Amino acid sequence: MTTASAPGKVILFGEHAVVSGTSALGGAINLRAKVTLQDLPGSILIESGDLTLRGFSLDLISGQVICAEAARATRYVSAVLKELEAADLKVRVESDFPSASGLGSSAAIVVATAAALNAHLGLCLSLKEIATLSHRIERSVQQGLGSPMDTALATFGGYLQVTREVQPIDLPPLDLAVGCTRMPHDTRAEVSKVQTLRKRYPELVDPIFQAIGAISKRSVPLIREHRLEEVGELMNINHGLLEALGVGTRELCELVYAARGAGGAWGAKITGAGGGGCVIALPGTQGEAALITSLRQARGSAFLVRTGCEGLRLEEGS
Numbered sequence: 272m273t274t275a276s277a278p279g280k281v282i283l284f285g286e287h288a289v290v291s292g293t294s295a296l297g298g299a300i301n302l303r304a305k306v307t308l309q310d311l312p313g314s315i316l317i318e319s320g321d322l323t324l325r326g327f328s329l330d331l332i333s334g335q336v337i338c339a340e341a342a343r344a345t346r347y348v349s350a351v352l353k354e355l356e357a358a359d360l361k362v363r364v365e366s367d368f369p370s371a372s373g374l375g376s377s378a379a380i381v382v383a384t385a386a387a388l389n390a391h392l393g394l395c396l397s398l399k400e401i402a403t404l405s406h407r408i409e410r411s412v413q414q415g416l417g418s419p420m421d422t423a424l425a426t427f428g429g430y431l432q433v434t435r436e437v438q439p440i441d442l443p444p445l446d447l448a449v450g451c452t453r454m455p456h457d458t459r460a461e462v463s464k465v466q467t468l469r470k471r472y473p474e475l476v477d478p479i480f481q482a483i484g485a486i487s488k489r490s491v492p493l494i495r496e497h498r499l500e501e502v503g504e505l506m507n508i509n510h511g512l513l514e515a516l517g518v519g520t521r522e523l524c525e526l527v528y529a530a531r532g533a534g535g536a537w538g539a540k541i542t543g544a545g546g547g548g549c550v551i552a553l554p555g556t557q558g559e560a561a562l563i564t565s566l567r568q569a570r571g572s573a574f575l576v577r578t579g580c581e582g583l584r585l586e587e588g589s
């Protein structure tokens with residue numbers, strides 16, 4: 272039996288602008304996807320440990336229950352099996368991620384599957400090769416969409432600064448609250464909406480992208496020196512600019528304002544593509560418990576994460 276696990280991520284600063292080449296900063300978080308392989312001669316079986324049947328549907332003709340999350344995990348796992356020409360296996364996927372959160376769960380599943388196969392089949396792929404292969408596979412399942420940030424963070428962990436290239440950067444951990452709207456979002460649609468706006472108003476959107484890139488760069492020394500009040504201020508400015516790009520929603524804004532108000536956060540912003548999904552908030556004067564309560568009162572699901580966490584890991588006994 273071989274088990275590998277890989278983390279999800281949050282984008283701290285720079286989403287959307289990074290698509291046009293300015294700087295973004297992301298951190299691996301302590302939510303993980305775990306993939307276990309067992310020999311199963313003559314068969315390939317993919318099993319999901321998600322027993323909550325989040326987003327399930329029932330096919331009335333075949334009587335089959337289809338769980339959207341499990342179906343999504345299966346698509347990514349089978350793409351990796353195909354790429355590495357693996358068979359005669361039972362693959363079990365377990366994950367800590369809330370559904371449709373935009374916290375990098377698909378990249379974590381792809382990386383954990385590739386790493387488990389690497390160990391199980393003795394392929395001797397390096398971490399860099401696993402990251403590159405995983406990015407190619409994730410992009411092909413998502414029909415060409417996806418920056419290398421998610422798969423690189425799932426592989427190497429820690430923090431990454433992304434422009435056109437991905438660079439590891441040494442920063443201390445940050446404790447953040449995540450508030451999820453529970454609204455599904457479509458990253459492709461949000462990216463294309465922003466890029467259309469840029470084509471229509473380049474003289475307005477390009478300076479917004481430049482400002483977002485400058486915020487990402489400016490945040491690095493502040494995080495390093497633990498100047499959280501200022502990091503929070505940058506989160507608020509970045510959120511305002513994402514709003515200007517049109518990727519905010521009422522639900523996301525309610526979470527952001529609840530976090531900054533009753534939650535006492537130093538700052539709060541959308542993380543990822545927007546249009547649904549999650550916000551991140553930096554606990555401030557009122558502490559973590561008040562922040563979580565305020566996000567839940569604003570009808571979000573809320574939990575704490577730590578950034579800068581460990582990347583890919585082969586689990587004990589593998």
Ligand code: MEV
Pocket residue numbers: 282285286287288289290373416417418458462543544
């Ligand atoms: C989505 O998580 C982040 C975006 O910047 C898209 C991307 O970088 O691929 C919106």
